[in-house]
Each structure stands twice: as structure tokens, then as C-alpha cells.
Amino acid sequence: MELRKRQAKILQDLFEKKRISVDAILDEYGISKRTLYYDLNKINDWLSEDNFGMANIEDKEIVIEIANLAGMEKRMHRGKEYYFSSEERRAIEFLFITLNSEKIVIDDLKNAFDVSRNTILSDLKSVKSEIEESGELKFCNSIKQGYYVTGDESTLRKIIQEKINELKTPEGKAVLKIYMQNSLFELTKNEIDFYKLCICIIKQYELDIKNEYILSDMQTEGFMIQVSWIRSLKGYTIKLSDDEKNALTGTLSYRSVENSVEKMARCGIEMVQEEVYYLASMLLGIETTGFKTHREEERFIEKIADQFISNFERITCLVFYNRSKLRHELFHHLRALFYRMKYGTPSDNPLTRDIKQMYSFVFEATRRAIAEVGNDFMRDIPDTEIAYLCIYMVSNLDEKKVHQSAKYDGSILIVGPKNMAIATLIKEQIQNLLGDSFEYDVISLSRLKTRMLSEYVMVVLVDVPRGKVTGENVVETSIVLNKEDQQKIVDILQNEKLLSKYNNKIEDILSIVEENVTQPIERKELYFSLFRYFNSRKGYNPSEQPGMECILGEKTRTEVLPDHMDWEDTLHYGSELLDSSEGRLWERIQNLVSRDKLQTYRFEKDAILIHYPMQGEQQREIKLLKMISEEGVVCPDGKKAYLILCLTTIDKYSHFSLLDEVYRFYGKKTKITELVESYKQ
Incomplete structure (x- = not known):
């Protein structure tokens, strides 16, 4: 008699280890105890034919006693077949269900893997639990359609790729290759070797981009192109946003795929346009972001918008009271920007130079704010893109509530598009x-x-x-x-x-x-x-504002902090030196700290800025206090600061010129080091 693949694999394990726990076998092969007992009976029948020995269960372990080691070893190595692990089997079952040309039922899977019906049901239960976890997909079964998956196609494609990557053995990949070839033949009635065709597309891609990027796993990419064909032929296509399509259209990857698809169309092999965009994004790097759903990606962009606004507020020491409006405007722009940066197609901006000149401080604050987001895609944004973001910030800073009453002598109204960025530019030109x-x-x-x-x-x-x-x-x-x-x-x-x-x-x-x-x-x-x-x-002239004269020169107040000052001590010390309102400033700072609203900005490695707002105080003025710490003060970010700048503000904008000077003057680490060292001496 001959053992089935699973039974042969269990016997091989016993032959090598001599003793294995029952639970380990059940977990590894994903089978029930009943199936295990059945397999042990078959194994013992096989062993008894040539008096090789016997396998028994002792204290929840399977133990084998071998009577004829040489004979058993010789026979076991005759005509070995590969046996899939439970993980591989479940991955292939999922791929069979999603890439089939006809409906898949339990018997199809049972016969394909030579396992019991209960094992298949257990597998499918695990598969269902895993793919429905995101909430974007649903694992279904019906008499008419068999087993199938519905939901967001983008999410499904990414899970399909994950399952393909789980096939670590040549045998598993060979089974998938044959299965997809059969599915494509049934769907197209074309006998061409689709896998070889996919490899040709990839090699042409590498030629088109002149080896600027070599695909790390050509086999997986080849499989995913076949996945694209099968899913689209069954009526399931990836729906990319217009922003992402526009970004992709400008890439060499898209043009390469488009040319290959046009050549195939002339040979009678069609691919829908939506899949051209998908394949271009895949060849550029389908796992670039690691998002499984569009909603996940949108939440990521919303988070970037929130972080960007918060960073800008900290850097400029102000608060946007129209934050929700600004967030809404930025979201739509950042989504397009995200795709442009993702696919390496930043936009041109003919007004960049003018914007940098007209709004030099806001431009610099915008650059710092987006860099502080800390995402790889936003790390190297060019000035052309920063200029667009700068205009969004300027239009929300300059927008005023239109008075509805009497006519104002000498007032000019500027009316522009919805986000008013262009209108703001015209305002500056008229000024x-x-x-x-x-x-x-x-x-x-x-x-x-x-x-x-x-x-x-x-x-x-x-x-x-x-x-x-x-x-x-x-x-x-x-x-x-x-x-x-x-x-x-x-x-x-x-x-x-x-x-x-x-x-x-x-x-x-x-x-x-x-x-x-x-x-x-x-x-x-x-x-x-x-x-x-x-x-x-x-x-407005910085030199004429209270507290602004020689603000960065010798007349600026500088204090050396006492030793062993913690963060709270430093805040209190700064409040006392800046306050002219009988302790109210310290009360305000304590309130901000308790609500996690205190604005700080680490503008250099060893330096931090603390915002002390004085709006509403009668004796308010713009002040800048420099505090030097020889041993360094541990700040909320866990890092030390040796230079602490304390800035008081009296309104929303009057301190901008001062901040501009601060960031320019202390923009180099050497300045800070020299300053600290001079006070140490």
C-alpha cells in the first residue's frame, strides 16, 4: 500500500524525531483528532507490511518503535511526494477561491489537497476570520457561486499578494502557476503561456526605465499581473482616485505598461484601462505605503493634515480658529501631493519664486512644518510643492471677516475662487x-x-x-x-x-x-x-514695535539657568522673568500645560522655543528671553536643550518678523554651540 501525502509527512517527522506531541501534530497539519487516529492506523498498516515497527500514542505523544531501520529508510525515500503545510494549504485555498474560472466547492479543495472535509471546513473558517478582520471584505458561500469573496478590490489584491508571498516553496508556486494558467485559458480560450508573457512585460519595463529600478521579485510581479488579468476578466477592477491616476500618468512606469498593453491588444489580448493604472502602481511599488484600504490611506492623509497644521501653529506661535476649514482644504491638496510624491511626479509651480519673496517667513514655516510630519513621502518635498502649501496657509492667515455694515473709506474687496489662494496673490500685488x-x-x-x-x-x-x-x-x-x-x-x-x-x-x-x-x-x-x-x-516696522529693538543683539535679556532645573522649573523661571501681570502669565502657562496646549518647537537639535501668549493682558509686549543651561534641560520630547528661547506674543501676527530673525540667526548649530560655550566660560 501507499501512504497519502500527509500521512507520509507525519511518518517522516516521526522517523526523524521519534517522539512528537499530539497537539503539535494537530496544530501543524490543521487536522482533527479523528483524522489523526485515521492517519495513524494507515501508517501502522504501512509499517506492518514489512515489519518496520509500530507507532503508538503514549502520554499525549506519538512514539514510533522502529524494528528495521535500513529497510524503512530505503522504502521511505522511494517516490516521495510533497506535502503542503497547513499555512501553505490555506493560502492556496484562498488563491483558488479568488482566482478561479469556475465556482469552487468543498470537494474541489478536498480532492486538491487529499484531506478530510472537516479539515477543509476548519481551513475555510480560519480564512474567513482573517480576511474579514479589516471590515472591507466578506467571505461568502452559495449553492450557485460556491465560495467567493466580495468587497473592496484594492484590499483584496493586497491580501492576494500577501498569500502569494506566503508560498515559500517551489512546489507551492508551481501549483499556483498551473492554476492561474488554467483559469486564464478558460476565461480567454487563448493557449498562450500567460506567465511568460508577464515576464516579457516586466523585462520590457526594465528596458524602458533604463534599469533605474530592478524589480526585486520578478516571479511575484509576474503572478500579480496574471491576478490583474483574471480579476478584471471576471469583472473586478481596481478603482484608483483621479488624483492618483493623474500622478501615475506622468510616470515612466505608466507609459511602459500602456505601450505593452497596446501591443498585446493588437494580438487580441485585451486589458481594461483601470488595470493599466493598477499595474503601473504595482511596478512602482505596490507595498510602498502598506495600506490595505483606501479609507486607511485617507485616514493617513488626514493625520498628515492635522500634524502639518499643528506643526505650523507651534513654529509660528499662533492658533488657527478656522482649523476645520483649513484642514478640509489641505486634505484635498495633500492627497494629490501624496500621490505625486509617492510616484515621483512633483508638480511645477511658476509662482514659486514670487511666493518665496512675498511670504518668506510663512514659506520657511511651511517648509519646517511639513518636514516635521516625519513621513518618508513628505521628507524631500521640493520648493514648488511647498509654495502651494504656503498659499493655503497665507490665505487662512489673511482672510478677514467681511463687515456687512457701512462703507469703509479706502477699503478694497478682492474676490477669488473657493480656497482664495489666487486672490491672496492678487492682494499682495495690489499692496x-x-x-x-x-x-x-x-x-x-x-x-x-x-x-x-x-x-x-x-x-x-x-x-x-x-x-x-x-x-x-x-x-x-x-x-x-x-x-x-x-x-x-x-x-x-x-x-x-x-x-x-x-x-x-x-x-x-x-x-x-x-x-x-x-x-x-x-x-x-x-x-x-x-x-x-x-x-x-x-x-508695521519691527524696529518700531515695543520690545523689538535690537531684539537679537546685546540688549536682549539672557539668563543662565541654575543647575538641576527640570522642565516645569524652567517654564516657571521663564514666566517670572517675562511676567508683568502679577503672576497671571504663570497661571496661563500652567493651564496650557494641563490641557496639553503649550506650544513648543525644537528648531535645532540643542535648542527649543517656548510660546508664552500674552493676548488680553493690559501690559503686554513682545519679548524674547534667552535662557542658557550648561547641563541641559530635559524637555517633553525626552531630549535635552541647552538654549531655551521664551517668546511672548500679543496678537496673531506681530511677532512673525521676530521669529523670522530667530530662525535665521539660530539656524546653524554652530551659533547655538558658540553661545552656550561663551556663557560657560
């Missing part, structure tokens, strides 16, 4: 043109009311369809003010008699200049330069 002579409000088109046209001296429409809003004081422009737009602005302001105060004087100066220079002058640019000069108001 550069007119100086600080006017107040500016920025709103989205959806918030514009007809009565507002008469409440402002001028309404500037940015990137709004022509003719949608009309009026004598309305200027329509794109994202860049041209000379015609500038002239219309002048005409409107002159009609409002807002330029008349200095107009004659400016015109006289221009006439004198024209009479005394030989070359033509840029009259319009010079007009606005003179207008800004005569209309300039005493605006």
Missing part, C-alpha cells in the same frame, strides 16, 4: 502697487453679495468668469495684474477722489523728470512709486 494706503478684504465668490459692490471703493475679481459681476468700480483680472488692470485701478481710485490729494504733485514731479532725462521713463511704474511714497502710513 505692492498701492502701498498701505488702503484696507483689504479677501472673500470667495460664493460669499459675494450685490450690496457689497457699493460698500467698497473697488472690487477686484480674480479668475472669475468674465461678465459674471459688473459695476463701475469692478476690475476683472487673472492671477497677474497687467498694465491694463493697473490703469483701470488708477481710473477707479481717481473717480473716487482717493488719488486727488497728491495727484497734482505727482504729475508735476513726473513732468520735471521727463524734462530732465533723455531716455523714456516708465511713467506708470514711477507714478505708483510716488503714490506709495506720499500715501505711506506708519505701518
Whole structure:
């Protein structure tokens, strides 16, 4: 007689180990006690044929007594068959069910693995529990369809790949290769070797990208291309978001797959377009993020948005009161950015240089905030992408509530798209043109009311369809003010008699200049330069703000901390030195700490910034206190800081210029080291 594969494997184990616990056998082979007793009877029948010995159960262990070692060894090595472990068997069962061309029932699996019905039922119970754990998939069974899996296709594909990777032996992979070839033949009636075709696609891919990236496991990738074919032929395709498709379209991987698919189509082998995107993402690295579901990926992006906003608040020492709105706007942009960075296709931004110049501090804060997120995809974001994020932050910083009452003398309303990033750029251009002579409000088109046209001296429409809003004081422009737009602005302001105060004087100066220079002058640019000069108001100047003079120079207060100061002691010490409100600042800091709202930012390895907000205090002023610790203070992040900067703020924006100076001045570790060493001496 001949033993079945499982029985032969149990006998081989007994032959090598002489004694094995019953529980170990049951666990390893995933069988019931009844099946084990049946197998032992068959093993003993085989042993008794040539008087090789006997296997018995003693004290919950199976023990074999061998009477003819040489004869048994010779016969066991005759015609050996491979036996799948319970893990391999369950993986292959799942792959059979998801990659079948016809329905799969228990008898199909029972015959394929030569195991009992109870063993198959136990296997399927384990498979069901595992794949339904994510909540995205459901393991089903019906008389008409047999066993099948429904749910999110992206999740299913990733589990399929996991199961393929669980096949560690050549025998397991060989079984899968034959099974998928048979399924594809039944689905297409094409006798081509599909696995070889998949390997050709991969090799062509490597040629197309000029060996910039070599696939680490060509066999697994080849299997996954076959999986894509089988699943799509059965009507199941991967649905990628438009953002991800747009990012993929710009990759060399996508173009390579697209060309291969076009060649196959000419030979009568079709693949749906959705699967081209999927294969491109797979060849770029299907396991890049490790997410099993789109919802999981969305939660990840939401987390990035939250971290980014929190980081920006800590770095700039402010709080966004419209946080949910900003988070919503950033989510949609970060999702697209995530895919662009994931597939190496960062976008171009022709306004990057202008944005860096106009919003230098906010740009730097944005760069620091996104770098602090700590995700690999966000680690090396180029300036072009940071510039887009910067505009989102600027538009939420500058957006003001539009007053609904009387007209404001010298107020200009700027109306833009929903996120107002472009409108903010136009606001900056108009400010550069007119100086600080006017107040500016920025709103989205959806918030514009007809009565507002008469409440402002001028309404500037940015990137709004022509003719949608009309009026004598309305200027329509794109994202860049041209000379015609500038002239219309002048005409409107002159009609409002807002330029008349200095107009004659400016015109006289221009006439004198024209009479005394030989070359033509840029009259319009010079007009606005003179207008800004005569209309300039005493605006914000860091050197004129209380507590800002020589803020980083010798007059800045510097203290050396006493030895053995912990974090709480340091906070208290800083409060006492900064406070002019009878202890209220320390009470405020304690309250912030208790609610986990205290803002700190480790801007260099050995230096930390602590925000001491003084909004609402009568004797408030912007102050910067430098505290030096020779031994280092252990901060909440578990690391030491030798330089502690304590900053008081009086409102949302007045301290920006100071912070800009701080980050620039202490932007190098050598500065901090030199400072600490100088006080040690």
C-alpha cells in the first residue's frame, strides 16, 4: 500500500524525531483528532507490511518503535511526494477561491489537497476570520457561486499578494502557476503561456526605465499581473482616485505598461484601462505605503493634515480658529501631493519664486512644518510643492471677516475662487502697487453679495468668469495684474477722489523728470512709486514695535539657568522673568500645560522655543528671553536643550518678523554651540 501525502509527512517527522506531541501534530497539519487516529492506523498498516515497527500514542505523544531501520529508510525515500503545510494549504485555498474560472466547492479543495472535509471546513473558517478582520471584505458561500469573496478590490489584491508571498516553496508556486494558467485559458480560450508573457512585460519595463529600478521579485510581479488579468476578466477592477491616476500618468512606469498593453491588444489580448493604472502602481511599488484600504490611506492623509497644521501653529506661535476649514482644504491638496510624491511626479509651480519673496517667513514655516510630519513621502518635498502649501496657509492667515455694515473709506474687496489662494496673490500685488494706503478684504465668490459692490471703493475679481459681476468700480483680472488692470485701478481710485490729494504733485514731479532725462521713463511704474511714497502710513516696522529693538543683539535679556532645573522649573523661571501681570502669565502657562496646549518647537537639535501668549493682558509686549543651561534641560520630547528661547506674543501676527530673525540667526548649530560655550566660560 501507499501512504497519502500527509500521512507520509507525519511518518517522516516521526522517523526523524521519534517522539512528537499530539497537539503539535494537530496544530501543524490543521487536522482533527479523528483524522489523526485515521492517519495513524494507515501508517501502522504501512509499517506492518514489512515489519518496520509500530507507532503508538503514549502520554499525549506519538512514539514510533522502529524494528528495521535500513529497510524503512530505503522504502521511505522511494517516490516521495510533497506535502503542503497547513499555512501553505490555506493560502492556496484562498488563491483558488479568488482566482478561479469556475465556482469552487468543498470537494474541489478536498480532492486538491487529499484531506478530510472537516479539515477543509476548519481551513475555510480560519480564512474567513482573517480576511474579514479589516471590515472591507466578506467571505461568502452559495449553492450557485460556491465560495467567493466580495468587497473592496484594492484590499483584496493586497491580501492576494500577501498569500502569494506566503508560498515559500517551489512546489507551492508551481501549483499556483498551473492554476492561474488554467483559469486564464478558460476565461480567454487563448493557449498562450500567460506567465511568460508577464515576464516579457516586466523585462520590457526594465528596458524602458533604463534599469533605474530592478524589480526585486520578478516571479511575484509576474503572478500579480496574471491576478490583474483574471480579476478584471471576471469583472473586478481596481478603482484608483483621479488624483492618483493623474500622478501615475506622468510616470515612466505608466507609459511602459500602456505601450505593452497596446501591443498585446493588437494580438487580441485585451486589458481594461483601470488595470493599466493598477499595474503601473504595482511596478512602482505596490507595498510602498502598506495600506490595505483606501479609507486607511485617507485616514493617513488626514493625520498628515492635522500634524502639518499643528506643526505650523507651534513654529509660528499662533492658533488657527478656522482649523476645520483649513484642514478640509489641505486634505484635498495633500492627497494629490501624496500621490505625486509617492510616484515621483512633483508638480511645477511658476509662482514659486514670487511666493518665496512675498511670504518668506510663512514659506520657511511651511517648509519646517511639513518636514516635521516625519513621513518618508513628505521628507524631500521640493520648493514648488511647498509654495502651494504656503498659499493655503497665507490665505487662512489673511482672510478677514467681511463687515456687512457701512462703507469703509479706502477699503478694497478682492474676490477669488473657493480656497482664495489666487486672490491672496492678487492682494499682495495690489499692496505692492498701492502701498498701505488702503484696507483689504479677501472673500470667495460664493460669499459675494450685490450690496457689497457699493460698500467698497473697488472690487477686484480674480479668475472669475468674465461678465459674471459688473459695476463701475469692478476690475476683472487673472492671477497677474497687467498694465491694463493697473490703469483701470488708477481710473477707479481717481473717480473716487482717493488719488486727488497728491495727484497734482505727482504729475508735476513726473513732468520735471521727463524734462530732465533723455531716455523714456516708465511713467506708470514711477507714478505708483510716488503714490506709495506720499500715501505711506506708519505701518508695521519691527524696529518700531515695543520690545523689538535690537531684539537679537546685546540688549536682549539672557539668563543662565541654575543647575538641576527640570522642565516645569524652567517654564516657571521663564514666566517670572517675562511676567508683568502679577503672576497671571504663570497661571496661563500652567493651564496650557494641563490641557496639553503649550506650544513648543525644537528648531535645532540643542535648542527649543517656548510660546508664552500674552493676548488680553493690559501690559503686554513682545519679548524674547534667552535662557542658557550648561547641563541641559530635559524637555517633553525626552531630549535635552541647552538654549531655551521664551517668546511672548500679543496678537496673531506681530511677532512673525521676530521669529523670522530667530530662525535665521539660530539656524546653524554652530551659533547655538558658540553661545552656550561663551556663557560657560
